[in-house]
Amino acid sequence: MGVTMELTxxxxxxxxxxxxxxxxxRLRWFKETLHRQVDALAxxxxxxYEVDDNELRALFLRWLDAFEAQKPDVLDDxxxxxxxxxxxxxxxxxxxxxxxxxxxxxxxxQSNPAYYWPEGYLxxxxxxxxxxxxxxxxxxxEKHVSPNMEDLRTWWSFKENVETEDPNLAIGFxxxxxxxxxxxxxxxxxxxxxxSRGNDAFFEKYARKEIAED
Amino acid sequence: MNAKSYPDPSIxxxxxxxxxxxxxxxxxxxxxxxxxxxxxxxxxxxxxxxxNSAESVAKxxxxxxxxxxxxxxxxxxxxxxxxxxPIDAKSGSENLSQDATNLFFALTxxxxxxxxxxxxxxxxxxxxxxxxxxxxxxxxxxxxxxxxTELFHRITAMNVLGDPPGVPSRxxxxxxxxxxxxxxxxxxxxxxxxxxxxxxxEELITMCCEVSGQKLSDLDGETLxxxxxxxxFEYALSxx
Numbered sequence: 405m406g407v408t409m410e411l412t413x414x415x416x417x418x419x420x421x422x423x424x425x426x427x428x429x430r431l432r433w434f435k436e437t438l439h440r441q442v443d444a445l446a447x448x449x450x451x452x453y454e455v456d457d458n459e460l461r462a463l464f465l466r467w468l469d470a471f472e473a474q475k476p477d478v479l480d481d482x483x484x485x486x487x488x489x490x491x492x493x494x495x496x497x498x499x500x501x502x503x504x505x506x507x508x509x510x511x512x513x514q515s516n517p518a519y520y521w522p523e524g525y526l527x528x529x530x531x532x533x534x535x536x537x538x539x540x541x542x543x544x545x546e547k548h549v550s551p552n553m554e555d556l557r558t559w560w561s562f563k564e565n566v567e568t569e570d571p572n573l574a575i576g577f578x579x580x581x582x583x584x585x586x587x588x589x590x591x592x593x594x595x596x597x598x599x600s601r602g603n604d605a606f607f608e609k610y611a612r613k614e615i616a617e618d
Numbered sequence: 619m620n621a622k623s624y625p626d627p628s629i630x631x632x633x634x635x636x637x638x639x640x641x642x643x644x645x646x647x648x649x650x651x652x653x654x655x656x657x658x659x660x661x662x663x664x665x666x667x668x669x670n671s672a673e674s675v676a677k678x679x680x681x682x683x684x685x686x687x688x689x690x691x692x693x694x695x696x697x698x699x700x701x702x703x704p705i706d707a708k709s710g711s712e713n714l715s716q717d718a719t720n721l722f723f724a725l726t727x728x729x730x731x732x733x734x735x736x737x738x739x740x741x742x743x744x745x746x747x748x749x750x751x752x753x754x755x756x757x758x759x760x761x762x763x764x765x766x767t768e769l770f771h772r773i774t775a776m777n778v779l780g781d782p783p784g785v786p787s788r789x790x791x792x793x794x795x796x797x798x799x800x801x802x803x804x805x806x807x808x809x810x811x812x813x814x815x816x817x818x819x820e821e822l823i824t825m826c827c828e829v830s831g832q833k834l835s836d837l838d839g840e841t842l843x844x845x846x847x848x849x850x851f852e853y854a855l856s857x858x
Contacts, residue, residue, distance in 0.1 A: 420814045431825050431858050432815040461825065465832050468857060 411529050411549060412448050414440040416537050424537045425486070429471070434464050441530045442503060450509035451522050456502050463500035467493050474594040481598070483543060487584050488594050490535040491575030495592070497527040499571045517559040524563055528553075528581055535582065550583035626715050626744070633741045639679050640737045691723055696819050701747060702765070702808045718744035721804070724823065725779060728803040731827040734796045742778040763851040766805045767844060770851075773801040798837050802847075803830040806854050822858070829857045 417436040419427030427433040438460060442453045470492050479485055497503075505522045512519040536547040552558045562577045576586035590596035699717035722740040729736050749772075773779070779797040807819075807826040817825070830837075833850055 418814055420811060426856075429857065431829065432817055435817075436815055457821075461828050465828060465857075469832065 411532055411536075412441070412444045414444045414533055416534075424534070424541050428534055428538070429468060431461060431464050435460055437534065438502070438530060441526065441533065445518075445526055445529065449512075449518050449522070451505055451512075451519070452507040453522070453526065454504050454506050456504070459500045459502035463496040463502060466500075467496040470496070476594070483539070484598070485594065486535055486538050486542075487579060487582060488575065488597060490531045490582070491578035491591070493534070494527055494531045494578045495566075495571050495574040497531070498524065498566050498574050503527070515556055517554065517556060520556060520559055521563050524559070524566075528578065531578060532582060547582070550581055552580050552583075629715065629718060629740050629744050633739050635679055635682070636740075637737065639676050691727075693818070693820060696720060696723055698808050698810070698812070698819075699747065703812075714744060714747055717747050721747065721808070724804040724807050725773070725800055727820065727823045728807070728827055729779070729796075729800045731824055732796075732799055732803065732831065734800055736779040736793070736796060736800065737781060738779055739777075742776050746772050746776050746778060762809050762811075762855055763848050766809050766851040766855070767848045769808060770798075770801050770805040770847060771844070773805065774798055795837070798842075799830065799834055802837060802850070802854075803827045806830060806851065806858065810855070810858055825858050826854070829854050832857075 414437065416424055417427070417433050417440070419430060419433045422430075428437075435457065439455060442455055445451065446453055471489055474488070474492070475485065501523065503523050503526055508519060508522070514520050518525045532547075532549055539545045539547045558577075558580065562574075566574045566577065572592040573588070575591040576588050579586035587597040695716070697720060699720050700713040701717060718740055721743040722738055725738040725743070729738065774794075774797055777797075779800055780793065803823070803826045806829070807823055810822060810826065833853065837847075837850070
């Protein structure tokens with residue numbers, strides 16, 4: 405039951421031959437992709453998931469609203485906006501919880517992030533995969549995930565912070581998993597993200613809290 | 619198809635029966651919700667008898683209508699009208715009846731999904747489609763948002779959605795706003811691109827209602843121009 409740093413890949417739906425960056429803004433495409441991701445991860449991990457399509461549709465429309473509201477008229481750093489939009493998606497998934505776990509395999513290793521927080525892990529993998537598909541298609545860049553994906557302490561911190569403190573922190577944690585420098589101060593604002601790069605105080609406070617406690 | 623030809627008499631009969639069902643159910647609901655509750659005992663009993671009778675008559679009408687005319691929704695035959703799918707287009711008269719039924723159910727399902735209480739006329743759906751066919755739209759040359767906009771305007775202009783005769787009507791503005799919302803979602807569903815995904819037609823109706831609902835406030839007000847409606851359709855078509 406190997407779950408390694410290589411993400412559980414899914415084949416993205418065709419979506420009328422539109423580029424992934426456009427297709428990802430379509431409800432049908434997103435629904436199909438999430439279901440494919442669930443199937444792929446279930447096959448790899450032995451976890452049985454259940455998907456609530458009502459929640460899925462509602463969260464997608466909230467994400468689309470946020471995406472439209474934050475997208476600048478002129479994008480001078482398209483790659484960074486792809487990262488940010490993927491983080492926004494993770495935030496909505498975590499807030500809405502459209503996927504639940506019906507059953508874990510008997511031999512599930514809770515020290516593995518995929519079993520420690522199966523729903524959160526699924527959401528992160530889904531967003532990383534969509535982001536990777538956009539990068540590959542639009543920028544001809546193959547994306548790899550950060551070692552943080554396998555670091556259980558980062559996952560403790562991630563779960564605790566987004567569930568009990570502020571779901572917006574999911575955007576910062578997404579950057580962390582993607583190997584991008586997070587903006588912890590105002591993670592939900594693209595404008596603030598652009599203007600306050602390099603602020604790592606929040607990172608020290610939240611992402612590494614568990615490490616410090618060790 | 620001659621635009622002035624009368625729809626199939628069975629369609630008119632279906633509408634008549636639906637009107638009776640709707641009026642009975644809504645009348646009973648109004649009595650139940652708005653009737654005086656502090657009636658003397660004998661009037662209270664009479665009021666309850668009336669409600670029970672109305673419900674019983676409505677069920678009888680349902681049975682007759684379903685048995686004779688087939689009013690039930692059938693998912694296996696439900697799909698976009700052929701005027702929206704040129705590949706299936708045959709002569710207008712062959713498809714008119716099924717197209718009218720599909721447009722009727724699309725509007726009915728959208729209204730139900732949006733929790734809007736309006737009666738849809740299948741007769742007017744048939745007339746709208748017959749007139750559309752007579753216009754012979756240059757389908758391949760128009761973009762989808764323009765076609766959606768045209769259908770939306772025709773549905774609202776022809777009063778396909780409304781209250782049946784004899785039922786107390788709501789304020790015109792409120793009814794118009796509700797009718798616009800339902801018409802928008804149904805027009806979106808009609809011209810939605812199919813083939814790339816596996817969602818059922820009922821799921822597509824739900825998605826169209828939810829994406830339409832996201833922009834509902836933009837459908838209200840007096841500044842609803844054709845350009846604005848078309849922009850909304852462009853957005854909605856790209857989002858579903």
